[in-house]
Amino acid sequence: MSAADKSLGPLEERLLLALMHLGGESYAVPAAELVEERTGREVSPASSYMVLRRLERAGLLRSRVGDPLPEPGGRGRRYFELTPRAEALLRRARRESLEMWRGLEARLDG
Amino acid sequence: MRLVRLTERLIRASLCLLVPRRDRDGVMASLDEAAARRTERGDGDEWRNVRDAARALPQALRARLPHVGSRPRLAPVFGELVSAARRLRRRPGPTLVVTAILALGTVTGTAAYGLFDVVTRTNSGLDGDGLRILRVRTSRAPAPRERHPAELFRSLRAANLPAAPVASTHGEVIVRTDDATTSEWGALVSPDYFEVVRVPLLVGRAPTLDGPLPEVVVSHAFWRQRLGGDPEIVGTRLNVEGDEHRIVGVISAGVRGLQGHAAVWRTFDPARVDFALRVLFRFSEAGQEGETLARVSALERERTGVEEVSASVLTADDLSLTAFERVT
Numbered sequence: 237m238s239a240a241d242k243s244l245g246p247l248e249e250r251l252l253l254a255l256m257h258l259g260g261e262s263y264a265v266p267a268a269e270l271v272e273e274r275t276g277r278e279v280s281p282a283s284s285y286m287v288l289r290r291l292e293r294a295g296l297l298r299s300r301v302g303d304p305l306p307e308p309g310g311r312g313r314r315y316f317e318l319t320p321r322a323e324a325l326l327r328r329a330r331r332e333s334l335e336m337w338r339g340l341e342a343r344l345d346g
Numbered sequence: 347m348r349l350v351r352l353t354e355r356l357i358r359a360s361l362c363l364l365v366p367r368r369d370r371d372g373v374m375a376s377l378d379e380a381a382a383r384r385t386e387r388g389d390g391d392e393w394r395n396v397r398d399a400a401r402a403l404p405q406a407l408r409a410r411l412p413h414v415g416s417r418p419r420l421a422p423v424f425g426e427l428v429s430a431a432r433r434l435r436r437r438p439g440p441t442l443v444v445t446a447i448l449a450l451g452t453v454t455g456t457a458a459y460g461l462f463d464v465v466t467r468t469n470s471g472l473d474g475d476g477l478r479i480l481r482v483r484t485s486r487a488p489a490p491r492e493r494h495p496a497e498l499f500r501s502l503r504a505a506n507l508p509a510a511p512v513a514s515t516h517g518e519v520i521v522r523t524d525d526a527t528t529s530e531w532g533a534l535v536s537p538d539y540f541e542v543v544r545v546p547l548l549v550g551r552a553p554t555l556d557g558p559l560p561e562v563v564v565s566h567a568f569w570r571q572r573l574g575g576d577p578e579i580v581g582t583r584l585n586v587e588g589d590e591h592r593i594v595g596v597i598s599a600g601v602r603g604l605q606g607h608a609a610v611w612r613t614f615d616p617a618r619v620d621f622a623l624r625v626l627f628r629f630s631e632a633g634q635e636g637e638t639l640a641r642v643s644a645l646e647r648e649r650t651g652v653e654e655v656s657a658s659v660l661t662a663d664d665l666s667l668t669a670f671e672r673v674t
Contacts, residue, residue: 264376281376282402289369314372
């Protein structure tokens with residue numbers, strides 16, 4: 237399946253949105269914490285890392301490894317950045333979601 | 347406290363085994379950093395680190411087995427595993443008891459079968475020295491196949507490989523004798539099969555395509571039970587699949603062959619068949635196997651247009667049928 241045809245899973249979509257909230261680029265731990273903070277659901281940073289790597293392989297993210305951390309044996313964090321394809325996919329997901337919600341707000345908001 | 351750390355270490359060790367090497371450092375670093383940030387914030391939930399590691403296991407499994415969830419035949423199995431994991435999380439006690447009972451039953455069954463198998467295992471009755479069965483794996487069909495299109499066999503025969511290929515197939519045939527018409531297992535083999543596989547004969551010779559009538563060799567059991575053990579059987583006729591055949595030989599007692607018992611053995615014309623075949627080689631010199639397999643891979647790549655092709659072999663012992671298989 238090409239990235240353009242890909243439909244996003246809930247965690248994938250939330251992590252992509254978290255990256256947007258974090259300025260378009262971040263590493264896995266803050267993204268996972270932001271999802272957790274906003275949804276109230278526990279999100280594993282290790283799961284998030286693997287999901288972000290999978291999205292990178294699907295062409296929705298780019299990544300770079302930052303400078304090594306200032307500690308013995310410290311490794312660099314991997315920073316993920318959204319690609320234009322990811323933004324297009326998020327726009328489409330939002331449009332489809334809003335379309336399905338249209339007309340139900342009054343019924344479900346109460 | 348010690349229990350929490352021990353559990354976390356166990357789960358992390360499992361995670362290390364499951365996570366592909368390319369992601370391992372990043373996964374572990376994420377867990378470490380998240381734990382450190384929680385400690386800085388004064389979050390005292392010790393089990394959170396365990397949960398973080400445990401929640402990564404399904405993702406690790408997915409990364410390790412990318413085809414599992416997407417292959418239609420395996421998708422239900424994957425779904426069952428996820429459902430089982432959820433059930434274990436919600437009702438750990440009863441689920442663990444049921445799992446333990448099932449595991450105990452499986453272990454007991456496996457042990458009993460293993461014992462039965464060791465006691466009753468038989469071999470093909472053939473000289474297995476250097477005899478190898480071809481397997482081919484391609485990216486289009488990732489499970490290794492032991493049965494190949496006749497077209498592949500024809501291309502191997504034409505390729506002048508270090509060892510000449512032979513082939514066989516196996517199926518039900520109708521055999522009519524004077525007193526009965528029955529359905530029997532029959533083998534169809536390529537012209538050099540008897541010579542290369544060294545099928546031992548009690549009397550007579552291997553079947554050929556040259557005679558005035560189609561030729562057939564019968565198994566020892568068939569000769570004794572259906573043909574009365576007639577010592578003058580060679581040269582007589584036998585109706586197989588509605589056609590008169592000339593019996594040219596009887597296979598020695600105790601020879602089962604490589605595909606299970608066959609009562610009648612006939613030869614096929616490689617230029618005219620279109621059914622799937624098991625392909626065999628007999629390698630007599632060091633290096634023949636490697637060179638042959640490399641050339642088989644190249645030929646199959648050329649024939650199918652699939653880039654990823656790998657050829658390997660099984661030994662005759664790998665194919666030995668167990669008593670369980672014979673009974674069922």
